[in-house]
Amino acid sequence: GENVEQHPSTLSVQEGDSAVIKCTYSDSASNYFPWYKQELGKRPQLIIDIRSNVGEKKDQRIAVTLNKTAKHFSLHITETQPEDSAVYFCAASSGDSNYQLIWGAGTKLIIKP
């Protein structure tokens, strides 16, 4: 079946350093790849997304890269700040029904002061 693998499950970085989270998807028909941030006790919120016709997208300190051939995509956060501490989820659109998302298991990002 369709699945998305996300690594690492926990990532601890020094404030000001960069953080990278990686996801691999199984369905070659997936064409939409969002990243969500979930703070403790809150709802997940979209922080950046990318479509399969684009290889990279940036928004200030956040960037996402997509390698369709290898079926993986990554989230890059530069100059990390304490408010970046949260759980991050990647997802890929389902090839069976495009409006559904297949979710990664999440990465807990800890920013050390």
Add this chain to the structure above:
Amino acid sequence: DGGITQSPKYLFRKEGQNVTLSCEQNLNHDAMYWYRQDPGQGLRLIYYSQIVNDFQKGDIAEGYSVSREKKESFPLTVTSAQKNPTAFYLCASSMSGSGGYEQYFGPGTRLTVT
């Protein structure tokens, strides 16, 4: 003020009781979803609906039921058949059709069953 709302924020029930969680959206989205999230875990799909009067089981539908009588509303009933109902429940909505779309989440309902 457009968005997706869930009520109540916290819900307490005794074991053996059915309970219904509310989800309403005014984003004019066709698709709606229910997810369950356990502490420190990811999102697991319970049910989803692409259109009024139609819905599909997700990965963990056993012990849950839904209805979609209106485009704006997608209530979830947690039945007494659900073995471990205590969890954080998130409702979401999105556009549908080909291409993949952002899912917008409600604030969630934290259900505790004792």
